[in-house]
Amino acid sequence: xxxxxxxxxxxxxxxxxxxxxxxxxxxxxxxxxxxxxxxxxxxxxxxxxxxxxxxxxxxxxxxxxxxxxxxxxxxxxxxxxxxxxxxxxxxxxxxxxxxxxxxxxxxxxxxxxxxxxxxxxxxxxxxxxxxxxxxxxxxxxxxxxxxxxxxxxxxxxxxxxxxxxxxxxxxxxxxxxxxxxxxxxxxxxxxxxxxxxxxxxxxxxxxxxxxxxxxxxxxxxxxxxxxxxxxxxxxxxxxxxxxxxxxxxxxxxxxxxxxxxxxxxxxxxxxxxxxxxxxxxxxxxxxxxxxxxxxxxxxxxx
Amino acid sequence: xxxxxxxxxxxxxxxxxxxxxxxxxxxxxxxxxxxxxxxxxxxxxxxxxxxxxxxxxxxxxxxxxxxxxxxxxxxxxxxxxxxxxxxxxxxxxxxxxxxxxxxxxxxxxxxxxxxxxxxxxxxxxxxxxxxxxxxxxxxxxxxxxxxxxxxxxxxxxxxxxxxxxxxxxxxxxxxxxxxxxxxxxxxxxxxxxxxxxxxxxxxxxxxxxxxxxxxxxxxxxxxxxxxxxxxxxxxxxxxxxxxxxxxxxxxxxxxxxxxxxxxxxxxxxxxxxxxxxxxxxxxxxxxxxxxxxxxxxxxxxxxxxxxxxxxxxxxxxxxxxxxxxxxxxxxxxxxxxxxxxxxxxxxxxxxxxxxxxxxxxxxxxxxxxxxxxxxxxxxxxxxxxxxxxxxxxxxxxxxxxxxxxxxxxxxxxxxxxxxxxxxxxxxxxxxxxxxxxxxxxxxxxxxxxxxxxxxxxxxxxx
Numbered sequence: 064x065x066x067x068x069x070x071x072x073x074x075x076x077x078x079x080x081x082x083x084x085x086x087x088x089x090x091x092x093x094x095x096x097x098x099x100x101x102x103x104x105x106x107x108x109x110x111x112x113x114x115x116x117x118x119x120x121x122x123x124x125x126x127x128x129x130x131x132x133x134x135x136x137x138x139x140x141x142x143x144x145x146x147x148x149x150x151x152x153x154x155x156x157x158x159x160x161x162x163x164x165x166x167x168x169x170x171x172x173x174x175x176x177x178x179x180x181x182x183x184x185x186x187x188x189x190x191x192x193x194x195x196x197x198x199x200x201x202x203x204x205x206x207x208x209x210x211x212x213x214x215x216x217x218x219x220x221x222x223x224x225x226x227x228x229x230x231x232x233x234x235x236x237x238x239x240x241x242x243x244x245x246x247x248x249x250x251x252x253x254x255x256x257x258x259x260x261x262x263x264x265x266x267x268x269x270x271x272x273x274x275x276x277x278x279x280x281x282x283x284x285x286x287x288x289x290x291x292x293x294x295x296x297x298x299x300x301x302x303x304x305x306x307x308x309x310x311x312x313x314x315x316x317x318x319x320x321x322x323x324x325x326x327x328x329x330x331x332x333x334x335x336x337x338x339x340x341x342x343x344x345x346x347x348x349x350x351x352x353x354x355x356x357x358x359x360x361x362x363x364x365x
Numbered sequence: 366x367x368x369x370x371x372x373x374x375x376x377x378x379x380x381x382x383x384x385x386x387x388x389x390x391x392x393x394x395x396x397x398x399x400x401x402x403x404x405x406x407x408x409x410x411x412x413x414x415x416x417x418x419x420x421x422x423x424x425x426x427x428x429x430x431x432x433x434x435x436x437x438x439x440x441x442x443x444x445x446x447x448x449x450x451x452x453x454x455x456x457x458x459x460x461x462x463x464x465x466x467x468x469x470x471x472x473x474x475x476x477x478x479x480x481x482x483x484x485x486x487x488x489x490x491x492x493x494x495x496x497x498x499x500x501x502x503x504x505x506x507x508x509x510x511x512x513x514x515x516x517x518x519x520x521x522x523x524x525x526x527x528x529x530x531x532x533x534x535x536x537x538x539x540x541x542x543x544x545x546x547x548x549x550x551x552x553x554x555x556x557x558x559x560x561x562x563x564x565x566x567x568x569x570x571x572x573x574x575x576x577x578x579x580x581x582x583x584x585x586x587x588x589x590x591x592x593x594x595x596x597x598x599x600x601x602x603x604x605x606x607x608x609x610x611x612x613x614x615x616x617x618x619x620x621x622x623x624x625x626x627x628x629x630x631x632x633x634x635x636x637x638x639x640x641x642x643x644x645x646x647x648x649x650x651x652x653x654x655x656x657x658x659x660x661x662x663x664x665x666x667x668x669x670x671x672x673x674x675x676x677x678x679x680x681x682x683x684x685x686x687x688x689x690x691x692x693x694x695x696x697x698x699x700x701x702x703x704x705x706x707x708x709x710x711x712x713x714x715x716x717x718x719x720x721x722x723x724x725x726x727x728x729x730x731x732x733x734x735x736x737x738x739x740x741x742x743x744x745x746x747x748x749x750x751x752x753x754x755x756x757x758x759x760x761x762x763x764x765x766x767x768x769x770x771x772x773x774x775x776x777x778x779x780x781x782x783x784x785x786x787x788x789x790x791x792x793x794x795x796x797x798x799x800x801x802x803x804x805x806x807x808x809x810x811x812x813x814x815x816x817x818x819x820x821x822x823x824x825x826x827x
Contacts, residue, residue: 080823124457126824144459152457158450162384171380175373175458219454229457 068138070227070258071100071123076132078118078282092118094282095132100260100275102226105253107269108262110279116262117155119279120231123260124152136227148176151220155231155262157212161205165196165215168204169222176223183222190218195244209236217248228252230261234268246272270294373460374468381442381472386479389434393427393484400426401491416497423488424783428691430484431477432726435695436718438473439702444711452824463816470696470703477695481688690780693801697775698722700808704815707822725774726781775807 078093093115100106108116121127122134125141139146159168166187173183191200194214199207204215213236220228230249234242242265249259249272263269269276270290278286286293307315316326404419443466446452455465701721705714724730779800782792 121453121823121825124453126453126456128821128823144461146459147457148459150457152454154450154454154457156450158454160380160384160451163380171376172454172458174376175455175460177372177459 068135069099070102070104070137071098071260072133072135072138073098073119073123074133076119076122076134077130078115078122078127079130092282093122093129093132096279096282096284097132098277098284098287100258102258103253103256104274105249105259105261105272107273107276108260108279109264109266109269109276110285113281114279115282116279117231118282120152120229120262123229124150148223149226151223151225151228153213153216153220153228153230153233155235157209157216159204159212159215159219161203164201164203165191165207165218166200168215169218172219173222178223186222186224187218190221193248194218195241210238210241213237214241214244217245221248221252226257228257228259228261230259230263232263233261234263234265242268371461371464373455373458374464374471377455377460377465377468378472378475381438381469382475382479385438385442385472385476389438389476389480390483393430393434393480394487396426396430397423397484397487398491401488401495405491405495405497416492419492419497420488421783423484424687427481427484427488428694428781428783431481431691431695432698432722433719434480435473435477435699436702436722437715438476439470439699440706440711440715440718441702442473443469443703443706444714447706447824448711450825456824462819466703466707466815466819467812469706470699473699473702474692474696477699478688478692481691481695485688687782689797689801690782693780693804694722694726694777696808697725697777697804697811700811700815704811704818707815707819721774722777724770725777727778773807775804779803 074097076093076096077091079089079091082088082090096115096119108119110116118127122129123136123141125143125147128142134141136146137149141147141150160171163171169187169190170180170183173186174180176183178186188197188200191197194217196211196214196218199211204212207215213233217230217233220230233245233249237245246268249261252259261269261272273290275289276286276293277284304315312329316329319326400422401419404417404422405415407415407418446455446465446469452465456462698718698721701718702714705711705717708714709717782797
């Protein structure tokens with residue numbers, strides 16, 4: 064691992080897929096993608112469907128051979144197995160071996176990462192507890208719900224405490240509680256100095272999590288940069304006020320007008336559905352409990 | 366096994382075993398029980414014959430199952446891993462692609478070994494539970510002596526003994542090869558006279574029928590400058606005798622005669638005569654021995670040349686040989702399956718692996734095909750013609766292809782020691798090791814091909 068190198072460097076990345084009987088049909092998935100993720104950054108990879116996010120992930124993981132261009136993780140080529148030692152990956156789907164229990168599954172991925180037996184057991188237990196899977200630790204992954212599989216997927220990505228996390232749609236299938244825990248885990252990882260690249264369509268969540276974003280569209284980088292700069296919109300400010308009656312509100316409007324401003328919208332404050340959901344769960348004490356398991360025998364495509 | 370890429374090999378092997386062992390072992394148990402039931406339920410004249418038949422069926426079924434499990438698992442486990450995107454989650458770890466391939470092949474082989482073990486234990490358990498435990502100790506052939514003599518016509522048509530070459534085969538068929546039917550000098554046709562006088566001596570009765578077949582394999586004139594080409598194309602069963610104990614007095618004298626025709630353009634060459642003896646009902650295993658001092662592969666006197674005798678049992682070595690032999694075959698097939706799945710869809714790969722395994726198990730099928738294609742391309746008549754036209758190009762191409770396949774594939778039949786084990790003949794483990802070592806170049810070639818195909822392949826992440 065090159066100590067001075069960026070966590071991720073992508074330069075002029077092209078990828079096309081050939082199909083058809085004579086492989087003459089060419090689909091260009093990436094057309095000159097370049098971006099850079101510094102160590103310790105949390106970066107969101109966003110874009111419409113077919114924009115090239117998953118293909119970029121494939122190249123970053125060494126699963127796809129770039130047609131042209133260069134990909135480096137900490138200065139090394141990801142196609143070398145040793146480079147992937149620094150990597151934790153949460154795939155978009157959850158293709159985990161359904162025959163294993165959650166505990167065995169984490170130990171399996173820990174073993175693949177080269178962790179000693181005692182260490183992987185310790186980390187597996189800690190991660191199962193951290194992600195609310197402790198009660199389901201000895202249940203087969205085949206009977207896990209989609210949300211639980213996402214939690215497991217996050218746990219397996221973290222098992223080797225890698226300095227770089229690639230998370231593909233991490234919040235997909237998670238309930239608001241899970242999404243909040245995911246955000247907390249990412250914040251923890253950021254505090255630990257981990258670099259995180261996450262692809263997601265949950266823009267609101269990304270806004271609060273990411274330092275920067277890369278917007279891909281039709282295989283090209285449409286937009287790239289730090290979020291505060293990208294989201295800055297002139298001199299406008301947003302106020303949220305509680306406890307004002309109508310005369311006070313009218314006075315406020317007058318004051319704003321007197322100072323050259325213009326009140327553009329006045330809406331009664333409403334609780335967001337997500338907040339309501341979480342508060343209800345917290346009232347019921349479910350926040351500390353394990354997720355509810357589906358009935359036995361309900362198999363999912365793990 | 367150095368380097369990060371290989372560290373996860375055993376983890377992948379364990380996963381494949383864990384995912385598939387239970388189902389396949391259950392299948393092995395069911396098949397072994399079925400074979401035991403059929404064998405034990407078929408009345409036999411020989412004391413302990415039912416147990417013997419159950420073993421014959423059971424061992425055959427086990428071999429089939431091991432090869433089947435290795436082919437299906439080798440192809441399906443890797444194919445499913447790729448199709449369900451699981452490979453992306455695995456290869457995102459410091460796991461090399463070669464280790465992923467090898468892990469699936471070894472995993473398939475381990476499951477095949479477990480299947481063999483479970484099926485064998487089930488078979489023996491069924492025999493013991495059905496009260497045939499004692500019969501297992503009496504599984505030795507009863508035939509004591511089987512001399513035979515083949516006469517061929519000399520140039521004047523007088524019968525003379527044909528010198529046999531002791532290319533012996535043990536198993537359920539006893540086969541002798543004879544060479545040296547003298548060609549008619551200066552003619553393109555050769556006439557011959559064959560006589561066979563087999564005689565059998567059996568102690569304690571004979572378990573079923575004996576079938577004796579005499580065949581002639583002719584060799585048309587080879588192309589100029591290439592004496593090894595243009596081999597045999599026809600096979601005529603001239604005589605077939607069949608005797609049932611109780612109906613036929615033993616020893617049974619017999620005789621057969623026939624005459625041949627043209628051998629093709631140019632001077633006729635060696636005409637090979639095959640004498641085949643088998644016991645189709647009881648599938649009794651022969652142990653063939655040349656007369657004292659007669660090395661295998663050399664010609665010798667044509668009289669009393671083979672003795673089929675009772676043999677001593679050596680179950681432990683036999684079982685080891687059986688197991689190792691089946692695993693050797695399983696290794697080849699698992700590797701074929703994984704190679705296929707690295708390149709094509711898993712079911713296509715599994716089917717291809719099975720076909721290749723069948724060809725490797727019975728290479729004589731390929732050779733026979735090659736010969737029949739040549740005959741088809743030359744003429745449709747079984748008798749060779751004096752002025753045979755050159756074979757059609759497609760026949761030559763097909764023949765070369767078949768010969769190529771037969772030449773490249775290892776002979777998996779050489780790994781089957783069930784005949785020897787059933788005959789109670791000790792199997793030298795050195796011979797087993799030699800046969801396994803002969804597979805290594807083939808396995809190495811497959812591994813290189815698979816790696817070459819898979820290393821460049823894109824693995825879809827989603």
